[in-house]
Amino acid sequence: MAITRITNIANTIPDASIANEKLSDIVNFKNIIINGDMSIAQRSTSVAGITTSGYNTLDRIRVQIGTAGTWTQSQSTDVPTGQGFATSLKMECTTANASLNTNSDLQIQQRLEGQMLQYLKKGTANAESVTASFWVKSNKTGTYIYELRDLDNSRSISKSYTINSADTWEKKTVTFAGDTTGVLDNDNAESFRINFHLAAGTDFTSGTLQTSWGSTVNANRAVGQVNLADATSNYINITGVQLEAGDTASEFEFLPYDVNLGRCQRYYTKSYEDGTFAGASTGYGGLFGGRLANSYGNQPVQYRFFTKMRVLPTVTSYSLTGTSGAVSDTTTTAGSPSSDVSVTLARISQSGIGYFVGWTGAGGSGWGFQFTADAEL
Amino acid sequence: MITSVEKIYYLNDDGTKTNVFSNVYKVIFANGIISNVPLDEANTDYQAIQEWIAAGNEVIDNGA
Numbered sequence: 390m391a392i393t394r395i396t397n398i399a400n401t402i403p404d405a406s407i408a409n410e411k412l413s414d415i416v417n418f419k420n421i422i423i424n425g426d427m428s429i430a431q432r433s434t435s436v437a438g439i440t441t442s443g444y445n446t447l448d449r450i451r452v453q454i455g456t457a458g459t460w461t462q463s464q465s466t467d468v469p470t471g472q473g474f475a476t477s478l479k480m481e482c483t484t485a486n487a488s489l490n491t492n493s494d495l496q497i498q499q500r501l502e503g504q505m506l507q508y509l510k511k512g513t514a515n516a517e518s519v520t521a522s523f524w525v526k527s528n529k530t531g532t533y534i535y536e537l538r539d540l541d542n543s544r545s546i547s548k549s550y551t552i553n554s555a556d557t558w559e560k561k562t563v564t565f566a567g568d569t570t571g572v573l574d575n576d577n578a579e580s581f582r583i584n585f586h587l588a589a590g591t592d593f594t595s596g597t598l599q600t601s602w603g604s605t606v607n608a609n610r611a612v613g614q615v616n617l618a619d620a621t622s623n624y625i626n627i628t629g630v631q632l633e634a635g636d637t638a639s640e641f642e643f644l645p646y647d648v649n650l651g652r653c654q655r656y657y658t659k660s661y662e663d664g665t666f667a668g669a670s671t672g673y674g675g676l677f678g679g680r681l682a683n684s685y686g687n688q689p690v691q692y693r694f695f696t697k698m699r700v701l702p703t704v705t706s707y708s709l710t711g712t713s714g715a716v717s718d719t720t721t722t723a724g725s726p727s728s729d730v731s732v733t734l735a736r737i738s739q740s741g742i743g744y745f746v747g748w749t750g751a752g753g754s755g756w757g758f759q760f761t762a763d764a765e766l
Numbered sequence: 767m768i769t770s771v772e773k774i775y776y777l778n779d780d781g782t783k784t785n786v787f788s789n790v791y792k793v794i795f796a797n798g799i800i801s802n803v804p805l806d807e808a809n810t811d812y813q814a815i816q817e818w819i820a821a822g823n824e825v826i827d828n829g830a
Binding site: 441577578686687699700701702703704705706713714715731733734735736737744746747749763764765766 | 767774775776777778779781788789790792793794798799800801802803804805806808809810811812
């Protein structure tokens with residue numbers, strides 16, 4: 390929320406003397422988008438061969454794809470000059486699809502919890518308008534679609550923007566009216582979604598673009614969208630993604646790296662060190678322990694996540710040599726793996742991991758493992 | 767995409783299974799990754815298990 394009054398022990402500063410221009414630079418979590426500067430990439434920095442939907446590299450950035458070519462996604466250092474960004478999302482087409490199926494789609498998404506967005510007052514007479522701003526660069530000029538979706542009430546709104554110059558960073562701003570219909574659920578499930586459409590079959594383009602909030606009609610969602618998948622070597626870079634309450638776009642809100650990481654860790658976290666990814670052969674960052682008795686197959690782990698996660702996460706253990714579903718037997722040399730033992734992690738909570746089940750080592754034996762925990766939407 | 771799902775039980779001291787469900791499913795995905803999915807209806811992998819079951823697949827249950 391914006392600061393409207395500053396009080397000290399002796400005096401209250403009159404509201405009128407607080408210049409809004411000066412307050413606009415204060416970090417106040419005005420950006421609805423998490424990791425909009427594309428700085429956090431806990432899963433990987435580059436993944437090739439993407440043909441199915443999911444999370445690949447940048448935290449909180451999901452690809453929705455169906456029969457729309459093959460893609461490489463990366464955390465790129467190509468950024469708009471002088472804007473303060475160090476990284477961008479890059480999507481590169483490696484196998485084209487110039488003849489999309491009717492139901493083909495390719496979108497970059499962020500899915501959002503309803504409890505994070507109650508201040509938008511959606512579904513009330515006081516519903517806030519929201520303004521999206523972002524930087525974009527592509528070899529393919531033309532019309533692109535930015536869409537907001539309310540999943541709780543099956544409502545949508547889409548706006549078009551134009552990439553005017555090939556291979557040139559451009560800043561785009563799109564404003565959406567507030568929606569007086571459809572209250573967002575106040576819980577940790579997905580209520581709201583933003584979609585950057587990159588390709589869309591006629592199922593999504595055959596109607597009239599729905600530029601006012603209304604019930605979702607697929608045919609009206611991405612009318613006019615160019616097909617970014619129509620040629621190998623097509624690409625798009627995006628960064629500085631911001632969505633904020635109000636009718637105007639303010640400067641991008643840069644968060645400290647650790648704050649940004651913490652926000653992402655509500656949805657995905659890992660034991661591996663920064664820059665080391667799931668399946669790597671390493672003990673650094675891993676969890677280690679020893680069996681205290683001969684007769685105990687349920688080994689206590691007692692690990693606490695850095696940040697409480699959105700829901701009970703899916704947890705994947707990796708042996709220190711990178712085998713999923715396993716831990717390493719480190720009995721022979723402390724901290725060094727000698728063999729893999731298949732186990733299941735249990736007592737999984739939003740806060741951590743309590744046990745693993747299935748350890749067969751003798752008393753005094755040692756174990757070590759890495760993990761990832763995924764509570765994404 | 768899910769390949770198989772197994773219900774996981776805690777173990778007795780001798781390594782045999784108890785009849786106490788751990789509230790975790792061992793899931794093997796098509797890419798070969800083996801993960802542990804908790805029983806939480808808000809977990810998207812748990813939701814995927816429910817869809818996988820609804821499609822006619824069966825959870826392995828080797829409980830005691």
